[in-house]
Amino acid sequence: MATKPQSRTQRKPQSPMGLFDIDSLVSEEDRAIQGAVRRLVEDRIKPEIAEWFETGSIPARDLAKELGSLGVLGMHLEGYGCAGMSATAYGLACLELEAGDSGIRSLVSVQGSLAMFAIHHFGSEEQKQEWLPRMAAGEALGCFGLTEPDFGSNPAGMRTRARKDGSDWVLTGNKMWITNGSVADVAIVWAQTEDKVRGFVVPTDTPGFSAPEIKKKLSLRASVTSELVLDEVRLPESAMLPEAKGLSGPLSCLNEARYGIVFGSLGAARDCLETAISYANEREIFDKPLAAYQLTQAKLADMTLELGKGMLLALHLGRLKDAGNVRPEQVSLGKLNNVREAIAIARECRTILGAAGITLEHPVMRHANNLESVLTYEGTTEVHQLVVGQALTGKSAFR
Ligand SMILES: Cc1cc2nc3c(=O)[nH]c(=O)nc-3n(C[C@H](O)[C@H](O)[C@H](O)COP(=O)(O)OP(=O)(O)OC[C@H]3O[C@@H](n4cnc5c(N)ncnc54)[C@H](O)[C@@H]3O)c2cc1C
Numbered sequence: 001m002a003t004k005p006q007s008r009t010q011r012k013p014q015s016p017m018g019l020f021d022i023d024s025l026v027s028e029e030d031r032a033i034q035g036a037v038r039r040l041v042e043d044r045i046k047p048e049i050a051e052w053f054e055t056g057s058i059p060a061r062d063l064a065k066e067l068g069s070l071g072v073l074g075m076h077l078e079g080y081g082c083a084g085m086s087a088t089a090y091g092l093a094c095l096e097l098e099a100g101d102s103g104i105r106s107l108v109s110v111q112g113s114l115a116m117f118a119i120h121h122f123g124s125e126e127q128k129q130e131w132l133p134r135m136a137a138g139e140a141l142g143c144f145g146l147t148e149p150d151f152g153s154n155p156a157g158m159r160t161r162a163r164k165d166g167s168d169w170v171l172t173g174n175k176m177w178i179t180n181g182s183v184a185d186v187a188i189v190w191a192q193t194e195d196k197v198r199g200f201v202v203p204t205d206t207p208g209f210s211a212p213e214i215k216k217k218l219s220l221r222a223s224v225t226s227e228l229v230l231d232e233v234r235l236p237e238s239a240m241l242p243e244a245k246g247l248s249g250p251l252s253c254l255n256e257a258r259y260g261i262v263f264g265s266l267g268a269a270r271d272c273l274e275t276a277i278s279y280a281n282e283r284e285i286f287d288k289p290l291a292a293y294q295l296t297q298a299k300l301a302d303m304t305l306e307l308g309k310g311m312l313l314a315l316h317l318g319r320l321k322d323a324g325n326v327r328p329e330q331v332s333l334g335k336l337n338n339v340r341e342a343i344a345i346a347r348e349c350r351t352i353l354g355a356a357g358i359t360l361e362h363p364v365m366r367h368a369n370n371l372e373s374v375l376t377y378e379g380t381t382e383v384h385q386l387v388v389g390q391a392l393t394g395k396s397a398f399r
Helices: 028-045 049-055 060-070 087-100 102-122 125-136 248-282 294-322 328-358 364-376 381-393
Strands: 142-145 161-165 168-179 186-193 196-203 225-235
Touching: 028 060, 028 087, 049 102, 049 364, 060 102, 087 102, 087 248, 087 294, 102 125, 102 142, 102 168, 102 186, 102 196, 102 248, 102 364, 142 168, 142 225, 168 186, 168 196, 186 225, 186 248, 196 225, 196 248, 248 294, 248 328, 248 364, 294 328, 328 364, 328 381
Parallel strands: 142 186, 161 186
Antiparallel strands: 161 168, 168 225, 186 196
């Protein structure tokens, strides 16, 4: 007797990433790292994050130690206590962290890709020995001061100055929107000198340094954002990063951090989409689940497509980076696309949740608000359009 075919209306649901079989593209080792970070996010971040976001405060130093124990701080760097893992594994860790909250991923990005990368790549042996092992363990926190009140997209205009006084350097100026600023033990500060822009390793207890926290944010509330005030900060000659000369130094650090965002933003999008699917399955409207309406399914299908395409792009860039071949304009492609799609997904998911979508009971609007910052930092959407435009035409349209 012929068996009855499975009903077309009763298929077992698949996850958005499962539909693309994304896991089959990731090595077992990288998947294990991703799983460990996901567990930390589930156990430690998700239960607390709404409270941290609402109060605008996070236990940054405790979290840094926990993230350090897991090995995610500077995890793609070699030596000096760093885990030396693949760029793809680092990207997947960023994805899981940002599924928790963009603020937590920001803490890790700034520590590993900006502050530690700058010291690792451009620092003296003495600077590396002094800071990197403690930063990898999360015992010391770093920040990265490039942006100024009047110079964000155009850091070349920066007014912060470093002048020589005998063998010392004296730094004066203001930096703005600096992640981890008020909780950092060390600040990497970029300043104009008589001979190009140079980077300085500034212990934050140096006289003349202060970092007032920026309040009243509506985005990245679970992240410390600060101004840096440098009032005649006197440093020894050895504080300068010897191998970075000119803006290419800080720009190469930003390229590292924005690579993490290519993956990270998709973590926020995945969390929104999974929340929306689960909500739509449970919410009954006009006597049937919201998930059973064609309009809802069209939204879910379109969002899943963008999430999956973004993931394929991220993994492609990860492979290129692991092979040492990724170019900055390719990372711009990834940041431009994935953050833009992630914020579109977050906003669309919010519509599925209706009024419930506007509270911290669900992660969706928190992610959407966070992604407003992610859209802006590490190069705005417009800046990356200009980078890609220049790559395509050979013509710079920045000015
Ligand atoms: C939460 C948060 C954390 C941050 N953390 C850090 C940090 O740790 N360290 C750090 O150094 N910085 C940090 N930043 C700063 C961030 O990198 C800057 O905000 C960003 O570079 C944009 O600069 P801006 O805000 O001054 O905007 P502006 O440069 O004033 O840009 C304003 C608008 O003009 C557009 N625009 C710029 N140039 C052009 C052009 N040529 N053509 C057309 N449009 C253009 C921009 O795209 C944008 O839409 C952070 C920012 C935020 C929000």
